[in-house]
Ligand SMILES: Cc1cc2nc3c(=O)[nH]c(=O)nc-3n(C[C@H](O)[C@H](O)[C@H](O)COP(=O)(O)OP(=O)(O)OC[C@H]3O[C@@H](n4cnc5c(N)ncnc54)[C@H](O)[C@@H]3O)c2cc1C
């Protein structure tokens with residue numbers, strides 16, 4: 001095709017959130033030429049929305065913290081199906097990565113002795129989250145962006161990658177279109193790093209933006225890489241639920257870290273009624289102890305509101321189903337009560353949680369310093385992703401790397417809050433470093449013109465459709481409704497079978513989705529293309545959720561409510577079979593080395 | 605379960621067009637309790653104008669993508685409730701005006717990214733502790749943190765008359781980047797000196813303190829009082845203060861006076 005512009009880089013990074021930016025900075029430090037592509041403007045990726053903080057065992061607030069405790073917390077939170085090597089590297093390297101951000105200009109909140117302040121978060125034994133009020137993600141992305149733009153990286157903003165291209169088995173490039181003009185860009189690259197984030201737009205109620213359509217997952221899958229753990233989706237317990245139009249927007253766990261409590265419509269702190277056995281010894285006995293914990297008392301255990309997200313989300317759902325919910329179908333999250341405990345509580349709340357104050361005031365007409373919020377679960381994060389080597393982040397396709405939310409491993413069945421931002425830094429750096437090395441050593445690759453032409457043709461095909469009578473938006477909405485209802489927080493065999501049938505029908509509809517207008521900044525066209533990705537990840541989620549006949553972390557089966565030890569020994573791997581059908585295989589988790597086992601034993 | 609939200613029909617008068625021109629088009633759409641302008645625009649997009657171009661990401665006032673002029677006021681579409689606007693007349697929605705049009709509500713803001721690249725990056729002093737870390741008091745970082753709240757929505761750039769009316773894009777970096785320079789200059793660890801750039805290349809002198817930028821900032825950054833005025837004062841102290849002029853005669857290579865940082 002004539003209108004294709006070609007660019008060549010040693011390393012192409014797809015995605016400019018925390019993971020992609022960190023990878024690009026590191027690859028460029030290796031002295032190779034780096035291109036960075038993103039669907040939005042620079043600095044607007046999902047990472048900008050992160051609120052609560054970055055988990056790293058800096059031990060600035062509690063000197064008992066160290067990487068071993070962080071490792072054990074991460075494994076416990078992930079219910080031991082994590083990639084233990086990634087969990088180990090993450091815990092070991094996160095402190096250095098956070099300090100590096102400070103050296104690049106980030107301004108974290110401070111302790112009394114002038115060091116980086118850390119806050120409590122669910123599932124973390126000690127105060128561990130470096131933060132800036134409740135806008136930590138903004139601080140992180142801006143720091144990386146402002147540092148990165150001086151490193152000679154070529155940035156392609158508002159550019160969407162639609163296909164990865166290979167030379168034999170190896171990665172060789174990618175085809176993309178620019179949103180502004182709809183022109184094609186062909187990237188030739190020796191190594192590609194996927195850092196495209198998550199899949200939240202497969203669900204109706206979500207904290208995620210339009211970008212989260214599972215692009216990296218699908219690009220990798222279509223190119224022949226494997227996905228893993230796709231059944232594990234994190235439903236964050238506290239999203240806004242009212243007004244309807246803001247349903248799903250996140251209410252940071254930081255609210256609970258600062259002392260916020262969950263109440264049902266009887267005013268009862270229901271979280272005290274259901275504390276899992278493996279967390280009993282670490283949970284407060286009463287409200288008083290919970291409050292002392294939030295105030296930094298080292299002898300106190302955390303309040304049950306700070307149990308892992310999967311558990312808190314299910315407890316909320318149970319209250320609502322039992323008729324003890326709030327008027328709009330959630331429960332109450334109350335932070336204003338702390339005025340009983342501290343002077344100047346309203347000022348304190350505004351200082352510690354400024355965006356939450358703002359968000360409720362402007363969108364919900366609620367003043368959180370005087371009234372409780374109404375909250376309910378929202379689709380937030382995908383634990384599953386592209387299967388990669390723990391140390392190098394390379395997938396099974398030589399030259400194709402993945403990091404951040406679109407990669408799998410560190411989180412197991414459930415991610416702890418704050419572990420994503422640190423994951424982006426630790427594995428973004430590793431992916432960039434190893435991609436740089438790989439590119440330096442790699443022999444040149446060539447792209448096959450017929451592959452390029454086929455990808456371009458596929459991308460333009462929606463303009464040639466005749467006859468269809470529905471647009472892409474309605475199909476996307478129907479998919480979101482279906483996944484929400486049938487493959488959501490609580491799952492059942494027959495419902496998921498129905499979802500599979502539904503996906504088949506949606507695929508047919510997607511092929512006919514009608515669009516209008518031309519190639520210039522045309523969201524209808526973009527949405528029509530995104531449907532392929534959303535449908536692919538939805539199918540992977542559903543198929544894996546059917547195979548895992550147990551409940552664990554972010555995957556809860558009403559028909560198999562308990563954990564099954566046999567499933568605790570396997571990960572589910574998804575790949576494209578020779579006939580183009582999706583295959584799911586149970587793959588045993590490698591044996592953990594004795595020293596890591598011992599750490600977990602000691603921290604029980 | 606959920607209360608049924610009452611709906612009402614409103615008219616959105618959306619600017620449609622591109623760099624070659626365009627016009628307003630009216631769309632009727634139902635709105636329910638709590639809906640923001642961005643929701644209504646999306647509804648129009650899904651049902652009546654599938655190729656309507658609009659930028660957004662977070663829908664929570666955090667990313668600064670959805671800037672537009674709503675009834676003539678520069679605002680974030682995702683943080684403007686329809687209920688807070690008069691709905692008996694059409695709600696006009698048009699792209700921000702200080703930058704070239706791409707299509708419909710989307711403008712070409714790439715100039716801002718070029719400007720930022722030119723500003724000298726952060727350059728920290730030697731670490732304070734043997735482990736390579738620094739010590740800073742919360743009180744010393746409060747002001748910088750205010751500036752670092754900026755979500756780069758460019759609404760302040762949009763209203764600043766120096767850019768909007770006088771098109772001084774080549775000589776003036778605009779309030780957003782004055783905030784950025786202030787954040788760097790007042791960063792307790794930073795050692796770089798940006799005052800000469802500020803005076804000459806960045807055109808801080810063009811600002812005549814109308815405070816229009818401060819009024820529209822969705823992050824409530826006191827742009828003029830806290831960022832621009834102190835920067836102007838520094839420039840004055842450095843270039844028009846007799847002691848400093850003497851100093852510069854002795855050290856023409858612009859060695860900073862000790863302790864010019866706060
Ligand atoms: C509201 C909210 C609050 C959160 N709070 C926290 C928190 O406090 N702590 C924490 O640890 N985690 C938090 N998380 C999770 C965390 O923010 C995300 O998991 C993380 O930011 C993902 O980063 P990433 O770099 O992997 O992807 P992103 O930051 O999402 O970046 C993805 C990038 O890929 C690009 N991209 C995607 N597809 C394509 C394509 N086809 N072509 C080109 N580019 C593409 C996008 O444009 C974007 O630039 C939060 C998440 C949300 C939604």
Ligand code: SF4
Pocket residue numbers: 763764765766778779810811812813814815816817818828832
């Ligand atoms: S105060 Fe200065 S920067 Fe702000 S709008 Fe007025 S002239 Fe522009």
Ligand code: SF4
Pocket residue numbers: 668753754755756757758759760761779780783820821822823824825827
């Ligand atoms: S200073 Fe305020 S108005 Fe200007 S870009 Fe930043 S957030 Fe927007």
Ligand code: FES
Pocket residue numbers: 659660661662663664665666667668669670671680681682683
């Ligand atoms: S969509 Fe992010 S600020 Fe409006």
